[in-house]
Amino acid sequence: MTEFAARVEQVSISGIREVFEAAGEDAINLGLGQPDFPTPAHARRGAIEAIEAGRTDAYTSNKGTRSLREAIATKYDREYGIDVDPADVVATSGGSEALHLALEAHVDPGEEVIFPDPGFVSYDALTNIAGGTPKPVGLRDDLTLDPATVEDAITDETAAFVVNSPANPTGAVQSEADMREFARIADEHDVLCLSDEVYERIVFEGEHHSPLKFAETDNVVVVSACSKTYSMTGWRLGWVVGSERRIERMLRVHQYAQACASAPAQYAAEAALTGPQEPVEEMVAAFEERRDLVVDGLEDAGLEVPTPSGAFYVMPKVPEGWCEEVLERDVVVVPGDAFGANGEGYARLSYATSTEALKEALEIIDDATRAVR
Numbered sequence: 001m002t003e004f005a006a007r008v009e010q011v012s013i014s015g016i017r018e019v020f021e022a023a024g025e026d027a028i029n030l031g032l033g034q035p036d037f038p039t040p041a042h043a044r045r046g047a048i049e050a051i052e053a054g055r056t057d058a059y060t061s062n063k064g065t066r067s068l069r070e071a072i073a074t075k076y077d078r079e080y081g082i083d084v085d086p087a088d089v090v091a092t093s094g095g096s097e098a099l100h101l102a103l104e105a106h107v108d109p110g111e112e113v114i115f116p117d118p119g120f121v122s123y124d125a126l127t128n129i130a131g132g133t134p135k136p137v138g139l140r141d142d143l144t145l146d147p148a149t150v151e152d153a154i155t156d157e158t159a160a161f162v163v164n165s166p167a168n169p170t171g172a173v174q175s176e177a178d179m180r181e182f183a184r185i186a187d188e189h190d191v192l193c194l195s196d197e198v199y200e201r202i203v204f205e206g207e208h209h210s211p212l213k214f215a216e217t218d219n220v221v222v223v224s225a226c227s228k229t230y231s232m233t234g235w236r237l238g239w240v241v242g243s244e245r246r247i248e249r250m251l252r253v254h255q256y257a258q259a260c261a262s263a264p265a266q267y268a269a270e271a272a273l274t275g276p277q278e279p280v281e282e283m284v285a286a287f288e289e290r291r292d293l294v295v296d297g298l299e300d301a302g303l304e305v306p307t308p309s310g311a312f313y314v315m316p317k318v319p320e321g322w323c324e325e326v327l328e329r330d331v332v333v334v335p336g337d338a339f340g341a342n343g344e345g346y347a348r349l350s351y352a353t354s355t356e357a358l359k360e361a362l363e364i365i366d367d368a369t370r371a372v373r
Protein backbone atom coordinates (compact mmCIF):
# COMPACT_ATOMS: atom_id res chain seq x y z
CA MET A 1 0.00 0.00 0.00
CA THR A 2 1.25 3.45 -0.82
CA GLU A 3 2.09 5.31 2.38
CA PHE A 4 1.77 9.03 2.75
CA ALA A 5 4.96 11.05 2.51
CA ALA A 6 6.63 11.50 5.91
CA ARG A 7 7.11 15.21 5.17
CA VAL A 8 3.36 15.67 4.86
CA GLU A 9 2.51 13.42 7.80
CA GLN A 10 4.38 15.88 10.03
CA VAL A 11 2.03 18.70 9.09
CA SER A 12 -1.43 19.11 10.61
CA ILE A 13 -4.34 21.31 9.58
CA SER A 14 -4.03 24.70 11.32
CA GLY A 15 -5.35 24.82 14.91
CA ILE A 16 -7.03 28.12 14.06
CA ARG A 17 -9.69 26.36 12.02
CA GLU A 18 -10.64 24.19 15.00
CA VAL A 19 -11.36 27.32 17.05
CA PHE A 20 -13.61 28.70 14.31
CA GLU A 21 -15.51 25.45 14.06
CA ALA A 22 -16.10 25.35 17.81
CA ALA A 23 -17.69 28.83 17.80
CA GLY A 24 -21.43 29.50 17.62
CA GLU A 25 -23.02 31.09 14.55
CA ASP A 26 -23.53 34.50 16.18
CA ALA A 27 -20.07 34.62 17.69
CA ILE A 28 -17.99 37.80 17.39
CA ASN A 29 -14.97 36.68 15.42
CA LEU A 30 -11.66 38.13 16.57
CA GLY A 31 -9.84 35.31 14.85
CA LEU A 32 -9.72 36.65 11.32
CA GLY A 33 -6.45 37.12 9.47
CA GLN A 34 -7.78 39.46 6.83
CA PRO A 35 -8.80 43.12 6.66
CA ASP A 36 -12.54 43.81 6.87
CA PHE A 37 -12.39 46.38 4.04
CA PRO A 38 -13.32 46.02 0.38
CA THR A 39 -10.59 45.71 -2.24
CA PRO A 40 -10.07 49.26 -3.61
CA ALA A 41 -12.38 49.99 -6.55
CA HIS A 42 -9.48 50.78 -8.88
CA ALA A 43 -7.93 47.37 -8.25
CA ARG A 44 -11.18 45.59 -9.03
CA ARG A 45 -11.54 47.71 -12.15
CA GLY A 46 -8.04 46.75 -13.27
CA ALA A 47 -9.10 43.11 -13.37
CA ILE A 48 -12.49 43.79 -14.95
CA GLU A 49 -11.00 45.87 -17.76
CA ALA A 50 -8.32 43.24 -18.45
CA ILE A 51 -10.92 40.46 -18.51
CA GLU A 52 -13.20 42.41 -20.86
CA ALA A 53 -10.31 43.24 -23.16
CA GLY A 54 -9.49 39.52 -23.41
CA ARG A 55 -6.08 39.94 -21.77
CA THR A 56 -6.63 37.30 -19.07
CA ASP A 57 -7.54 34.21 -21.09
CA ALA A 58 -4.04 32.85 -21.53
CA TYR A 59 -1.02 32.03 -19.37
CA THR A 60 1.16 35.03 -18.61
CA SER A 61 4.93 34.75 -18.48
CA ASN A 62 5.89 32.34 -15.67
CA LYS A 63 7.25 35.21 -13.61
CA GLY A 64 4.11 37.29 -14.17
CA THR A 65 3.36 40.12 -16.59
CA ARG A 66 6.21 42.51 -17.22
CA SER A 67 3.98 45.47 -16.27
CA LEU A 68 3.09 43.95 -12.86
CA ARG A 69 6.75 43.20 -12.11
CA GLU A 70 7.63 46.77 -13.09
CA ALA A 71 4.92 48.05 -10.73
CA ILE A 72 6.38 45.90 -7.92
CA ALA A 73 9.94 47.10 -8.65
CA THR A 74 8.75 50.73 -8.71
CA LYS A 75 7.07 50.24 -5.35
CA TYR A 76 10.39 49.21 -3.72
CA ASP A 77 12.10 52.28 -5.12
CA ARG A 78 9.24 54.63 -4.16
CA GLU A 79 8.74 53.33 -0.63
CA TYR A 80 12.21 52.30 0.49
CA GLY A 81 14.71 53.52 -2.10
CA ILE A 82 15.57 49.88 -2.91
CA ASP A 83 16.60 49.16 -6.47
CA VAL A 84 14.82 46.02 -7.72
CA ASP A 85 15.11 44.72 -11.28
CA PRO A 86 11.66 43.59 -12.56
CA ALA A 87 13.47 40.45 -13.81
CA ASP A 88 14.18 39.57 -10.17
CA VAL A 89 10.52 39.31 -9.17
CA VAL A 90 8.16 36.34 -9.42
CA ALA A 91 4.43 36.99 -9.01
CA THR A 92 2.92 34.19 -6.94
CA SER A 93 -0.39 32.90 -5.69
CA GLY A 94 -0.30 35.01 -2.53
CA GLY A 95 2.47 35.39 0.01
CA SER A 96 1.84 31.74 0.89
CA GLU A 97 3.17 30.44 -2.41
CA ALA A 98 6.07 32.90 -2.24
CA LEU A 99 7.12 31.46 1.15
CA HIS A 100 6.80 27.95 -0.26
CA LEU A 101 9.02 28.77 -3.27
CA ALA A 102 11.68 30.33 -1.08
CA LEU A 103 11.87 27.33 1.26
CA GLU A 104 11.64 24.70 -1.49
CA ALA A 105 14.46 26.38 -3.39
CA HIS A 106 16.82 26.78 -0.43
CA VAL A 107 16.22 23.98 2.10
CA ASP A 108 17.73 20.50 1.71
CA PRO A 109 16.40 17.52 3.69
CA GLY A 110 17.51 17.80 7.32
CA GLU A 111 18.60 21.43 7.06
CA GLU A 112 17.31 23.81 9.68
CA VAL A 113 15.02 26.81 9.35
CA ILE A 114 14.92 29.25 12.24
CA PHE A 115 11.69 31.20 12.74
CA PRO A 116 9.88 33.19 15.45
CA ASP A 117 7.80 31.36 18.08
CA PRO A 118 5.06 32.43 18.42
CA GLY A 119 5.03 32.95 14.66
CA PHE A 120 2.94 32.57 11.55
CA VAL A 121 1.83 28.93 11.27
CA SER A 122 3.16 28.42 7.74
CA TYR A 123 6.85 28.62 8.68
CA ASP A 124 6.82 25.36 10.58
CA ALA A 125 4.55 23.58 8.06
CA LEU A 126 6.42 24.76 4.94
CA THR A 127 9.76 23.83 6.51
CA ASN A 128 8.47 20.29 7.01
CA ILE A 129 7.04 20.16 3.50
CA ALA A 130 10.46 21.18 2.17
CA GLY A 131 11.98 18.29 4.18
CA GLY A 132 13.73 20.67 6.56
CA THR A 133 13.88 20.77 10.34
CA PRO A 134 11.93 23.56 12.08
CA LYS A 135 13.93 25.54 14.68
CA PRO A 136 11.47 27.83 16.45
CA VAL A 137 13.05 30.50 18.66
CA GLY A 138 11.48 32.64 21.40
CA LEU A 139 10.85 36.38 21.36
CA ARG A 140 11.75 39.35 23.56
CA ASP A 141 9.23 40.53 26.19
CA ASP A 142 7.92 43.09 23.69
CA LEU A 143 7.36 40.16 21.28
CA THR A 144 9.98 41.30 18.75
CA LEU A 145 12.62 38.84 17.54
CA ASP A 146 16.09 39.48 18.96
CA PRO A 147 18.78 39.16 16.25
CA ALA A 148 21.11 37.74 18.95
CA THR A 149 18.65 34.87 19.49
CA VAL A 150 18.75 34.10 15.79
CA GLU A 151 22.54 34.31 15.67
CA ASP A 152 22.85 31.94 18.65
CA ALA A 153 20.54 29.42 16.96
CA ILE A 154 22.58 29.25 13.73
CA THR A 155 24.45 25.97 13.20
CA ASP A 156 26.26 24.40 10.26
CA GLU A 157 22.89 22.92 9.29
CA THR A 158 21.03 26.23 9.09
CA ALA A 159 19.61 26.95 5.65
CA ALA A 160 17.52 30.00 6.48
CA PHE A 161 16.01 32.19 9.17
CA VAL A 162 12.65 33.92 8.87
CA VAL A 163 12.00 37.51 9.89
CA ASN A 164 8.40 38.71 9.89
CA SER A 165 7.73 42.38 10.50
CA PRO A 166 5.08 43.58 11.17
CA ALA A 167 4.37 40.19 12.63
CA ASN A 168 1.51 37.76 12.78
CA PRO A 169 0.43 36.86 15.49
CA THR A 170 2.05 39.56 17.65
CA GLY A 171 1.66 42.82 15.71
CA ALA A 172 5.28 43.56 16.68
CA VAL A 173 7.44 45.71 14.38
CA GLN A 174 11.21 45.22 14.24
CA SER A 175 13.39 48.33 14.56
CA GLU A 176 15.76 49.52 11.84
CA ALA A 177 18.68 48.49 14.07
CA ASP A 178 17.30 44.94 14.28
CA MET A 179 16.83 44.77 10.52
CA ARG A 180 20.43 45.91 10.00
CA GLU A 181 21.51 43.14 12.35
CA PHE A 182 19.47 40.52 10.49
CA ALA A 183 21.14 41.63 7.26
CA ARG A 184 24.58 41.42 8.89
CA ILE A 185 23.84 37.93 10.24
CA ALA A 186 22.71 36.77 6.78
CA ASP A 187 25.92 38.21 5.28
CA GLU A 188 28.38 37.02 7.92
CA HIS A 189 26.98 33.52 8.43
CA ASP A 190 26.16 33.12 4.75
CA VAL A 191 22.61 31.95 5.50
CA LEU A 192 19.40 33.03 3.84
CA CYS A 193 17.25 35.65 5.57
CA LEU A 194 13.68 35.14 4.42
CA SER A 195 11.89 38.40 5.16
CA ASP A 196 8.10 38.05 5.23
CA GLU A 197 6.79 41.57 4.72
CA VAL A 198 3.14 40.96 3.88
CA TYR A 199 2.04 43.51 6.55
CA GLU A 200 4.68 46.06 5.46
CA ARG A 201 2.24 48.94 4.97
CA ILE A 202 0.28 48.42 8.18
CA VAL A 203 2.59 50.20 10.63
CA PHE A 204 1.41 52.70 13.28
CA GLU A 205 4.61 53.74 15.04
CA GLY A 206 7.92 54.11 13.26
CA GLU A 207 8.47 52.75 9.78
CA HIS A 208 8.89 49.43 8.08
CA HIS A 209 12.49 48.61 7.20
CA SER A 210 13.49 45.70 5.02
CA PRO A 211 16.74 43.82 5.62
CA LEU A 212 17.01 43.76 1.81
CA LYS A 213 18.13 47.37 2.01
CA PHE A 214 21.01 46.63 4.38
CA ALA A 215 22.46 43.33 3.14
CA GLU A 216 25.76 43.41 1.29
CA THR A 217 25.32 39.92 -0.18
CA ASP A 218 22.30 38.46 -1.99
CA ASN A 219 21.34 36.53 1.16
CA VAL A 220 17.99 38.28 1.68
CA VAL A 221 14.84 37.16 -0.10
CA VAL A 222 11.67 39.22 0.41
CA VAL A 223 8.12 37.94 0.33
CA SER A 224 5.16 40.27 0.15
CA ALA A 225 1.63 40.40 -1.25
CA CYS A 226 -1.40 42.52 -2.04
CA SER A 227 -3.41 40.41 0.40
CA LYS A 228 -3.25 42.55 3.54
CA THR A 229 -2.23 45.96 2.14
CA TYR A 230 -5.06 46.14 -0.36
CA SER A 231 -7.48 43.77 1.34
CA MET A 232 -7.08 41.29 -1.50
CA THR A 233 -6.77 37.98 0.33
CA GLY A 234 -9.23 36.32 -2.05
CA TRP A 235 -7.37 37.43 -5.17
CA ARG A 236 -4.28 35.37 -4.30
CA LEU A 237 -1.50 37.63 -5.46
CA GLY A 238 1.88 37.93 -3.85
CA TRP A 239 5.50 37.99 -4.96
CA VAL A 240 9.04 37.10 -4.11
CA VAL A 241 12.07 39.34 -4.70
CA GLY A 242 15.63 38.04 -4.75
CA SER A 243 18.87 37.97 -6.69
CA GLU A 244 18.92 36.57 -10.22
CA ARG A 245 20.31 33.16 -9.19
CA ARG A 246 17.82 32.78 -6.34
CA ILE A 247 14.88 33.87 -8.49
CA GLU A 248 15.94 31.37 -11.15
CA ARG A 249 15.79 28.53 -8.58
CA MET A 250 12.46 29.67 -7.15
CA LEU A 251 11.08 29.99 -10.68
CA ARG A 252 11.87 26.31 -11.28
CA VAL A 253 9.46 25.40 -8.47
CA HIS A 254 6.86 27.99 -9.48
CA GLN A 255 6.96 26.98 -13.14
CA TYR A 256 6.06 23.37 -12.41
CA ALA A 257 3.76 23.85 -9.42
CA GLN A 258 1.86 26.92 -10.56
CA ALA A 259 2.84 27.92 -14.15
CA CYS A 260 1.89 31.52 -13.42
CA ALA A 261 -0.19 33.53 -10.95
CA SER A 262 -3.82 34.05 -11.94
CA ALA A 263 -3.93 36.61 -14.77
CA PRO A 264 -6.98 38.59 -13.53
CA ALA A 265 -5.33 38.87 -10.10
CA GLN A 266 -2.13 40.14 -11.72
CA TYR A 267 -4.03 42.97 -13.42
CA ALA A 268 -5.86 43.83 -10.20
CA ALA A 269 -2.54 43.91 -8.33
CA GLU A 270 -0.92 46.15 -10.92
CA ALA A 271 -3.81 48.59 -10.63
CA ALA A 272 -3.66 48.43 -6.81
CA LEU A 273 0.07 49.19 -6.78
CA THR A 274 0.05 51.96 -9.38
CA GLY A 275 -3.25 53.64 -8.46
CA PRO A 276 -4.21 55.93 -5.56
CA GLN A 277 -2.91 54.77 -2.18
CA GLU A 278 -5.51 56.60 -0.07
CA PRO A 279 -7.56 53.43 0.58
CA VAL A 280 -4.46 51.95 2.26
CA GLU A 281 -3.93 55.05 4.39
CA GLU A 282 -7.61 55.07 5.44
CA MET A 283 -7.48 51.39 6.37
CA VAL A 284 -4.29 51.83 8.39
CA ALA A 285 -5.80 54.85 10.23
CA ALA A 286 -8.87 52.74 11.09
CA PHE A 287 -6.67 49.88 12.35
CA GLU A 288 -4.68 52.27 14.52
CA GLU A 289 -7.83 53.61 16.18
CA ARG A 290 -9.05 50.09 16.80
CA ARG A 291 -5.64 49.05 18.12
CA ASP A 292 -5.89 51.82 20.74
CA LEU A 293 -9.43 50.80 21.64
CA VAL A 294 -8.52 47.13 22.02
CA VAL A 295 -5.27 47.68 23.95
CA ASP A 296 -7.08 50.04 26.38
CA GLY A 297 -9.97 47.59 26.78
CA LEU A 298 -7.69 44.63 27.45
CA GLU A 299 -5.59 46.63 29.93
CA ASP A 300 -8.76 47.79 31.70
CA ALA A 301 -9.71 44.12 32.02
CA GLY A 302 -6.42 43.66 33.88
CA LEU A 303 -4.40 41.93 31.17
CA GLU A 304 -0.76 42.58 30.30
CA VAL A 305 -0.66 43.71 26.68
CA PRO A 306 2.57 44.22 24.71
CA THR A 307 1.55 47.18 22.52
CA PRO A 308 1.50 46.13 18.86
CA SER A 309 2.90 48.70 16.40
CA GLY A 310 1.57 47.13 13.21
CA ALA A 311 -0.56 44.53 11.41
CA PHE A 312 -4.01 44.08 12.99
CA TYR A 313 -3.35 41.67 15.84
CA VAL A 314 -2.76 42.02 19.54
CA MET A 315 -1.34 39.31 21.76
CA PRO A 316 -2.12 39.78 25.44
CA LYS A 317 -0.82 37.52 28.20
CA VAL A 318 -3.79 35.59 29.52
CA PRO A 319 -4.45 33.47 32.62
CA GLU A 320 -5.09 29.74 32.29
CA GLY A 321 -8.56 28.90 31.04
CA TRP A 322 -9.06 32.41 29.61
CA CYS A 323 -9.48 31.41 25.96
CA GLU A 324 -12.09 28.80 26.90
CA GLU A 325 -14.05 31.32 29.01
CA VAL A 326 -14.01 33.84 26.17
CA LEU A 327 -14.96 31.25 23.56
CA GLU A 328 -17.81 30.01 25.74
CA ARG A 329 -19.17 33.56 25.66
CA ASP A 330 -19.09 33.46 21.86
CA VAL A 331 -16.07 35.60 21.18
CA VAL A 332 -13.57 33.84 18.94
CA VAL A 333 -9.92 34.31 19.91
CA VAL A 334 -7.02 32.07 18.99
CA PRO A 335 -4.97 30.45 21.79
CA GLY A 336 -1.36 31.54 21.53
CA ASP A 337 -0.04 27.98 21.39
CA ALA A 338 -1.60 27.63 17.91
CA PHE A 339 1.44 29.72 16.85
CA GLY A 340 4.12 27.68 18.63
CA ALA A 341 4.97 26.34 22.07
CA ASN A 342 6.11 29.76 23.32
CA GLY A 343 2.66 31.15 22.52
CA GLU A 344 1.26 29.32 25.52
CA GLY A 345 -0.14 31.78 28.05
CA TYR A 346 -1.03 34.26 25.29
CA ALA A 347 -3.99 34.70 22.95
CA ARG A 348 -4.17 36.33 19.53
CA LEU A 349 -6.98 38.76 18.88
CA SER A 350 -7.54 40.28 15.44
CA TYR A 351 -9.15 43.70 15.36
CA ALA A 352 -10.00 43.46 11.67
CA THR A 353 -13.65 43.82 12.61
CA SER A 354 -16.06 46.71 13.25
CA THR A 355 -15.64 49.09 16.21
CA GLU A 356 -19.10 48.15 17.53
CA ALA A 357 -18.22 44.46 17.47
CA LEU A 358 -14.91 45.20 19.20
CA LYS A 359 -16.61 47.21 21.95
CA GLU A 360 -19.11 44.42 22.56
CA ALA A 361 -16.31 41.84 22.55
CA LEU A 362 -14.28 43.87 25.05
CA GLU A 363 -17.19 43.92 27.51
CA ILE A 364 -17.53 40.17 27.21
CA ILE A 365 -13.78 39.77 27.63
CA ASP A 366 -13.87 41.89 30.78
CA ASP A 367 -16.51 39.58 32.19
CA ALA A 368 -14.65 36.43 31.14
CA THR A 369 -11.38 37.71 32.63
CA ARG A 370 -13.09 38.32 35.95
CA ALA A 371 -14.42 34.75 35.86
CA VAL A 372 -10.95 33.20 35.57
CA ARG A 373 -9.18 35.39 38.13
Ligand SMILES: Cc1ncc(COP(=O)(O)O)c(C=O)c1O
Binds near residue numbers: 033094198233
Ligand atom coordinates in the same frame (compact mmCIF):
# COMPACT_ATOMS: atom_id res chain seq x y z
C1 LIG B 1 2.85 36.61 8.28
C2 LIG B 1 2.10 36.14 7.09
N1 LIG B 1 2.78 35.79 5.98
C3 LIG B 1 2.17 35.35 4.87
C4 LIG B 1 0.79 35.22 4.83
C5 LIG B 1 0.17 34.69 3.58
O1 LIG B 1 -0.58 35.64 2.94
P1 LIG B 1 -1.34 35.36 1.59
O2 LIG B 1 -2.80 35.48 1.87
O3 LIG B 1 -0.86 36.46 0.67
O4 LIG B 1 -0.97 34.03 1.07
C6 LIG B 1 0.02 35.55 5.96
C7 LIG B 1 -1.44 35.37 5.99
O5 LIG B 1 -2.09 35.39 7.00
C8 LIG B 1 0.70 36.03 7.12
O6 LIG B 1 0.04 36.37 8.24
